[in-house]
Amino acid sequence: MRAVLCREWGPPESLVIEERPSPEPGKDEVVISVKAANVSFANVLAIAGKHQKQQERPFSPGGEVAGVIKAVGEGVSAFKPGDAVVGLGKQGGCAEEVIAPVASLRRIPAGVDFKVAVASGSSYSTSLYALRERGRLQPGETLLVLGASGGVGLAAVELGKLMGARVIACASTQEKLDLCQRYGADELINYQTGNLRDEIKRLTGDRGVDVVYDPVGGQYADPAMRSMAWGGRYLVVGFATGEIPKIPLNLALLKGASIVGVWIGGLQARAPATNSRLLDELMAMVQAGTLRPCVSAAYPLDRTADALNDLKNRKVTGKIVITP
Ligand SMILES: NC(=O)c1ccc[n+]([C@@H]2O[C@H](COP(=O)([O-])OP(=O)(O)OC[C@H]3O[C@@H](n4cnc5c(N)ncnc54)[C@H](OP(=O)(O)O)[C@@H]3O)[C@@H](O)[C@H]2O)c1
Incomplete structure (x- = not known):
C-alpha cells in the first residue's frame, strides 16, 4: 500500500x-x-x-x-x-x-x-468543545470568529449560529466572507482590508463581543481582545498566522474577561469519553442534516x-x- x-x-x-x-x-x-x-x-x-x-x-x-x-x-x-x-x-x-x-x-x-x-470530525469537535464547554456561549450573545472560513472557523460559525448567538465572521477575502454568510454569519468583517477594532465597534457599539474564537493569533488578537464585552471569554484555539500573540493581562482585569485555552488533543487524551460523546453528537447532527460540513x-x-x-x-x- x-x-x-x-x-x-x-x-x-x-x-x-x-x-x-x-x-x-x-x-x-x-x-x-x-x-x-x-x-x-x-x-x-x-x-x-x-x-x-x-x-x-x-x-x-x-x-x-x-x-x-x-x-x-x-x-x-x-x-x-x-x-x-x-x-x-x-x-x-x-x-x-x-x-x-x-x-x-x-x-x-x-x-x-x-x-x-x-x-x-475534529474541526467540529474542537469548535463545539470550545464554544459550549470552554466558552459557555449563550443564546443572544455575540460571537466573533477569526479565520472564520477555515476548517475550525467555519465550524464555529455554523455551531455558534445553531447555539443562538449573533455571529460576526472575520476573513481576508469577500469570497471567504460570502461562504461564512452561507453558513449562518450575521455580520462580516474583512480584517485584511478593514480595521478590525473599528469594524467591531461599528457592529457592537461600546458593548463589544461576548466570546472571541481565535484560531489565527498574530496581529488580530490584540484588537479582538480590546473589543470584548464585560465578562467576555477569549478562546485560544490556534495560531495560523504563525505568530503567538502576547496579550497585556490588564485587559483581562479591566473587562472581567477570561482567556481560555482550547485543545482537542488534550481532551482526546484526558477525557476520551467526553470527546466520543461530542463526535457522536456531531455525527447525529450531520445525519439529520442540521450540520452541513463544507x-x-x-x-x-x-x-x-x-x-x-x-x-x-x-x-x-x-x-x-x-x-x-
Ligand atoms: N486547539 C485545538 O484543539 C485545535 C484544533 C484544530 C486546529 N487548531 C489550530 O487552529 C488553526 C486553524 O486550523 P484550521 O484547520 O482551521 O486551518 P485552516 O483551515 O487553514 O484555516 C486557517 C485560517 O486562518 C486564516 N489565516 C490567517 N493568517 C494565515 C496564515 N498566515 N496562514 C494560513 N492561514 C491564515 C485563514 O483565513 P483568512 O485568509 O481569512 O485569514 C484560514 O482560513 C491552526 O493553527 C490549527 O493548528 C487547533
Missing part, C-alpha cells in the same frame, strides 16, 4: 510517497482501507517540525480517516470487515491503509459520504503536497480532504 511520509522536516514538497507493507491489526485494532483523510493547517506545522507536539519521523501527515474496515485484530467483536467507519489512526491518515484502535471508531450512518464524515476540495494521495500548500497559502475554504 502507498503512504505519504515525512522523513525530513520541511515544506509540503519535501514529503515522499512510498510503497509500504500492508499493516497488520493488533489487539483491539482494525485496518481501515482509507477513502478520505482529514488534512488541516496543523499538518503543515507538523511536517515543518513546528507543531507544539512534535512527532517522531517518519510519519504520515493527516488526521482522522473515513473508510471501510479491511481486517480486524484479536478481541474486536463490535466491527467486521466491510463496515464503513470513521476513526483516528495510530499513524497519520495520508495512506491507503491505516491501523486504528477500536476505541476511536464510529460507524458512518447510511447516506453520509466518507468525505463529509471525516470533515465533521468539503471544498478532494485531492488524490499523490497531490497531498498541493493540498498542504493550499492550506499554507490561505487558499482553502472549509475543509479539504485526501482521497487515497
Whole structure:
C-alpha cells in the first residue's frame, strides 16, 4: 500500500510517497482501507517540525480517516470487515491503509459520504468543545470568529449560529466572507482590508463581543481582545498566522474577561469519553442534516503536497480532504 511520509522536516514538497507493507491489526485494532483523510493547517506545522507536539519521523501527515474496515485484530467483536467507519489512526491518515484502535471508531450512518464524515470530525469537535464547554456561549450573545472560513472557523460559525448567538465572521477575502454568510454569519468583517477594532465597534457599539474564537493569533488578537464585552471569554484555539500573540493581562482585569485555552488533543487524551460523546453528537447532527460540513476540495494521495500548500497559502475554504 502507498503512504505519504515525512522523513525530513520541511515544506509540503519535501514529503515522499512510498510503497509500504500492508499493516497488520493488533489487539483491539482494525485496518481501515482509507477513502478520505482529514488534512488541516496543523499538518503543515507538523511536517515543518513546528507543531507544539512534535512527532517522531517518519510519519504520515493527516488526521482522522473515513473508510471501510479491511481486517480486524484479536478481541474486536463490535466491527467486521466491510463496515464503513470513521476513526483516528495510530499513524497519520495520508495512506491507503491505516491501523486504528477500536476505541476511536464510529460507524458512518447510511447516506453520509466518507468525505463529509471525516470533515465533521475534529474541526467540529474542537469548535463545539470550545464554544459550549470552554466558552459557555449563550443564546443572544455575540460571537466573533477569526479565520472564520477555515476548517475550525467555519465550524464555529455554523455551531455558534445553531447555539443562538449573533455571529460576526472575520476573513481576508469577500469570497471567504460570502461562504461564512452561507453558513449562518450575521455580520462580516474583512480584517485584511478593514480595521478590525473599528469594524467591531461599528457592529457592537461600546458593548463589544461576548466570546472571541481565535484560531489565527498574530496581529488580530490584540484588537479582538480590546473589543470584548464585560465578562467576555477569549478562546485560544490556534495560531495560523504563525505568530503567538502576547496579550497585556490588564485587559483581562479591566473587562472581567477570561482567556481560555482550547485543545482537542488534550481532551482526546484526558477525557476520551467526553470527546466520543461530542463526535457522536456531531455525527447525529450531520445525519439529520442540521450540520452541513463544507468539503471544498478532494485531492488524490499523490497531490497531498498541493493540498498542504493550499492550506499554507490561505487558499482553502472549509475543509479539504485526501482521497487515497
Ligand atoms: N486547539 C485545538 O484543539 C485545535 C484544533 C484544530 C486546529 N487548531 C489550530 O487552529 C488553526 C486553524 O486550523 P484550521 O484547520 O482551521 O486551518 P485552516 O483551515 O487553514 O484555516 C486557517 C485560517 O486562518 C486564516 N489565516 C490567517 N493568517 C494565515 C496564515 N498566515 N496562514 C494560513 N492561514 C491564515 C485563514 O483565513 P483568512 O485568509 O481569512 O485569514 C484560514 O482560513 C491552526 O493553527 C490549527 O493548528 C487547533
